[in-house]
Amino acid sequence: GALHAQTAEVLHWWTSGSEQAALGEIRTVFEAQGGKWVDTPIAGGGNARAAAVNRMLGGDPATVFQFSIGQQLRELADQGLLADVNAVAEEENWDEKLPPLIVQAAKYDGDYIAAPINIHGENWMFYNKEALEKAGIEVPKSWPEFVDAAKKLEDAGVIPIGLGGQPWQERILFNSVLLGVGGREFYAKLYSTLDDELLASDTMRKVFEAFAALKPFVDEASPGRNWNEATNMVIRGDAAFQFMGDWAKGEIIAAGVEPGTTVGCAFAPAIDTAYIMTVDAFAFSAMDSEEAQAAQEKMAHVMLEPDVQIAFNKKKGSIPALLDVPGDSFDVCAQKAMATLQDKKTHLVSTGLFGVPSAVSGAIDDSISNFWNSADMSPEQGQEEFRQAISYAK
């Protein structure tokens, strides 16, 4: 009945220990405020997203579900399957407090269709300090420097790049190179317009050249490797660098290492400072029951409460979505990120948040991965294939 606790079934893909712990922070507060939490974890973003959509189609939706912001979510909204949380957003002034790019992404037709609850950075470069010392190198600031450093590392018997050879990880590396070589404006323009001329430009060719130049610095066992195994290589010192999102900190902490000590964090080499943001977000199914609607609003409210944001993000390894939250209790990497984001010019977002259809981002992943893994493809060919893949998928 309506007088009973407002029940929210939460479908999400956070099944690992630290993710569960982080989510637990939200849950505790939600329950403290009188909500009832029903947990439905499904490992793997793809699985969980599919399950969420399928359950909506099947007429048995989850009240609140984790989802990637982007074109897919918009299509769900378009079909009237989502509830908006404008009421909460207005009351709490999300428009002001969240980074503008994120606001833009989370809105469809002027409605908030998702609650973004954190910011992950994708253009991080983790490195093993001992390995760098052993090879006698500094943290490189540009890609040519990186290549020199990598050669020295190789001579010292260290794998320069610990890469998990899965398409999305290869894309993260590519985007770091893209940002580093092309600069933040080029990056933003490219992904927001998918302009054919840009894709065919010289800059793009240079990006591919720089990307291709990294191929020799990866060990042969890379393909198929999970990201956390790569992180472990860096922790052990088998590999010197890993280009990965800041969730890698979770693995580093689990291995008993404080980020910033043995394993350092820096932004990937670039000509200008920028932070490629990606967010975790929750969306809300359109439901008839008033009780469910109340639960959804309560959930949106709890998720963006400043205290919850701090507690949640510290455990998750990300930074708060609200830019005005105090950061002193966070680790050095997070503090660095929070400091950087004070400058709005550094704001960039990950591929999907540009509103690129997932067909296109999928095609992008495919062609990057194909280029990275083929031994005999020239940068020009890679660039051309990349351009074509995008134009077909558009």
Place this chain on the structure above:
Amino acid sequence: MRFNCLALYGLLGIAALMILAPVFIMVSTSLKPMDEIRDGSIFALPVEPSFDAWREAWSGDCSQTAGGNCGGLSSSFLTSVKIVIPALFLSVGLGAVTGYALAAWKIRGANLMFAALLVGMFIPPQVTLYPLIIMVRELGIFGSIPGLVLVHVIWGVAFTTMMFRNFFKTVPQDLLKAARIDGAGFWPLFWHVMLPLSLPILGVAMILQFTYIWNDFLLGLTFGGRSGQPMTVALNNLVGSQFGEKEYNVDMAATMLTALPTLAVYLLSGRLFVRGIAAGAVKG
């Protein structure tokens, strides 16, 4: 002769080793602590074997999971059983009846129907998820165990029908005639005569269907809803997390635990299996 015999056992032994090596890796990894796994070869025996990982996989480790989901596999074991048993009996039962009807009664177009049914064995279930979801929704059983059972029956019936039809085709015509003269109609003939005859094939169909249903992940995930998530989904939650730390020993222990029921079935019924196949699954 002597040399031949040695070569025979040698070849079989090598084959057995090749089959068993991966299983050995699973077992030994599940008994190792994480440090040993990070540092050692996967072929190395555990230095300090322990069943901690098994315990954790089975009952979960609630200390660090404030998210509220720390049940391990034990909680979904029962769900799996609740799904498998009706799905198994219904899909095999339906296959038996259909196979019987197609093989033992003169039905016009029986062969055409059978051929049409066979096509179903080749359709990847993922491809037709959406219409199936809509259909199950319209029946009002989406997201429940009955819905999931229905879906398993749909995807199992082509296979079981094929097995039973091919077997029943080998039953002598005289037996059917005798039963008709005795006044046994469609159901008595099936129940009293054909079904008892088909025990060996029933065993094979049961074993294979049990394996398929028990090991299914996709259908459980899609149609199980909140309450009907089978053990494989729980297993996936345990091992499939994309952005968390990996505990390979727990993963392997969980994997073994999930495979244990089917493993047991095969260990216990290996002979039955071959005999069952010999009894008719092979004869076209």
Place this chain on the structure above:
Amino acid sequence: MALIPAMTITIVCFYGFIIWTFVISLTRSRLLPVYKFTGFDQYVRLFANERWWTAMQNIAIHGFLFIGGCIVFGYLLAILIDRGIKAEGMFRTVFMLPLSMSFIVTGVIWQWVMNPGLGLQDAVRELGWTTFEFNWIVRQDRAIYTLAIAGIWQQVGLCMALFLAGLRNVDPNIWKASRVDGIPVWRVYLHVITPMMRTVFFTVFILMSAIVMKAYDLVVALTGGGPGFSSDLPAKFVVDHILNRQELGLGAAGAFVLLCTVIAVISPYIHFELRKARDGGGH
């Protein structure tokens, strides 16, 4: 009648869904089905997609290797076991053990074993043979073969069981006759027994082709389709596009092409069944 449930399933679920798939493939549905028709655009896009062609090429390679491997190894094992050995039950059980595992599990284990840094290559090199190479899983031109290895490992037991049952059905007098004729055992298998096992070969072929057509879990767990998309298979292509890429229309087009291929492959079997029934008469 008793056929109604099965026939409903066949007509509604199998054929209804096939038609639905075809209809969707003519639309520009992305995440969810929408019925705005665009003609054969999706097919044009599909056939322009390099990944699709890789997947189609791969299914041919994989089908050939996997089915061939299962048949060859399954038959060989069955022959070895059929030679009247002791401990037959033990070997049989061992060979059927992998059958009890799902393709996901199979994929995960073999990913370890074939990983050059972790598995077999590493282990052999540590034993002293430092030039030993077994890195197929990470090579774009070889990864597709690893699928067959893992698949054969899992399914060879079923094939063995089917063949063994077939061998047991052979009239023992055939063996006596060939011994009296002084025919070497291997030639008896080659010239006499193997041709007699035609229906068993056929059954195995059909069962294994069904597995090839549906191969999804194994690819995902073993190679994820990589490196790049070099070990992709049509089923994975379709599922990726339908469930993860908001390309329902394109996925449906792929699925429909795949289904047509299926029907082309099994129609000989159907034909065989029908003809046999017609000729069969009293048998």
Place this chain on the structure above:
Amino acid sequence: MNGVELRGVTKAYAGLTVMKDINLEIEDGAFLVLLGPSGCGKSTILNMIAGLEPVTGGSIHIAGRDVTELEPDERDIAMVFQSYALYPTMSVRRNIGFGLKMRGMPKADIEKRVDDIGELLQITPLLDRKPSQLSGGQQQRVAIGRALVREPSVFLFDEPLSNLDAKLRADMRVELKRLHERLGRTIVYVTHDQIEAMTLATKVVVLDKGSIQQADTPENVYRRPANRFVASFVGAPTMNFIDGKLVQVGDGIAFDGGSGQLPLVDLPGRARELIGCPMTLGARPEHLVFDDFGANARVLLAEPTGPDQYVRLAVAGAEVTARTGPEQHFSSGSDARIMIDGARVSLFDPESGQAVL
């Protein structure tokens, strides 16, 4: 009034006619044997009577009732199959009682009936075994028991003894004959074994290629075959046939086979009318008698079988078999003299094969 009647029955499989216009009346209490080579349609007739195969044309009547459209279990018949067709998974008791159970008879009554049958057929100690634990003869008895228990008015047997070995077959034959005498029910019995047909039948129907060749008492079928097919099919060793013509030799008549003459003693008088016409002579082996006044013959091969001896001879340009006692020794190549009992021979029109005498 429990006879069976087939009126103008035809049967076609997929357009191919296998039975043409069969008319047959089987009297109440008769033991009718359908005899014929493989594929002649014996089982088809039986299946049509049983209702297991629909007729294409004509009608079937049992006990005066038109049963053409009835189901097998409504026709008041029981059937025993060559392969016994026992239900392999049921005990003997359940096998016998199954038909009664299907008719909804109370359990206790079934038990009693089954026990009675068990006693009658002397299989009481076997009642709780499975068919696979029985010998061929015992299975046969159970199959008969299953038919008997329902007390139908007509029994149908499809080659019930052909899976048994010679000795058991002889024993079962006697048992069947006694059973028929005791029960007095109508029996239709299919076989391709002439000894069975001869010893069991009150009436034999010889079939070939889907039509009736002769329907008569066993004695007449053996002695007076209606045509050459019947003559050659019934009797082992088979009847001897010689082509030629009848000729007058002195007072008597002889048969001229082209390269020699065979005297035929005691030939019926009307044979005289046939003198000179081309003709096929049919003579059974036991009617070829070694006689010093007979025709010249040469011994080709002698086969002693125990009680008898079959002697193959070349005579009058033909090769024939004679049956004689085992005492006399014949060596291959020796000469002999042979006489044919004219009272017992058959004569056939060489064109149509019909008996003319």
Place this chain on the structure above:
Amino acid sequence: MNGVELRGVTKAYAGLTVMKDINLEIEDGAFLVLLGPSGCGKSTILNMIAGLEPVTGGSIHIAGRDVTELEPDERDIAMVFQSYALYPTMSVRRNIGFGLKMRGMPKADIEKRVDDIGELLQITPLLDRKPSQLSGGQQQRVAIGRALVREPSVFLFDEPLSNLDAKLRADMRVELKRLHERLGRTIVYVTHDQIEAMTLATKVVVLDKGSIQQADTPENVYRRPANRFVASFVGAPTMNFIDGKLVQVGDGIAFDGGSGQLPLVDLPGRARELIGCPMTLGARPEHLVFDDFGANARVLLAEPTGPDQYVRLAVAGAEVTARTGPEQHFSSGSDARIMIDGARVSLFDPESGQAVL
């Protein structure tokens, strides 16, 4: 010198002795028939001769050579199986030629040999068919052809005719006999059909429970069975047995069955010594003669079979079968008088079953 000899052969399966100390000499060119009930070990002996089963003890000699340790193909034998065991996927031609091909004979020679065999067995038009397209008798011939083509010194046949119907069996029997006469090779032949044994054999070996009961010419086995088992196993209808004793009646001797006496005319003189001892009389049906001076008997059942008539009678407290001609009519329950040909009876010790006369 192509005989076969078994010296003290024993055979055990898993410790269970199934053949005990078999000694058997088969002369060159003999047609030896192994006769016995199912499971008596006929196939086992054949398989041991062929080398398909190892012997447990003793030795086997073929053509004077000890072959006990040789492989089947080194023994210079050929074998024909009950189920024919043709290679189902090969044409008749390849079936016959396959063994030669495996021995590396040139193609042209094989062709010629196969063609010759085809002509010999009259299967030339069938050479390009598959076994499944042949009738039983044709398959049988192909199986024989496959054995013949290798020209071995010894042929082994394991119930080669038992899958054929009666008529075909009779024809094939004659063919086999001719084949043997023409080729003159040693043949060892297994059957459980007495007619086959009688007509084909130059020597019959009757087996029971793994040991030889009698090894003699067919005639002697029929006329002078060594024991009651042989007597009852050979001959159809089976020999009549009556328990009782010999008594002196006037001048002659009669057999007293307890409730009646049977006069035995022409009993050999030495039978007098046995008067008074308990005894089993064995008399074949054809040696029971209807004779007005015979003993009183009552007719139970008459079975006319065509050429003969089997009459079951109650006489001297026993039930017996007599064989007679078909002419006379016997009605059940009527009286008859029966005489036994004393020159032909057997007398057995009731304890041991051994023949005493």
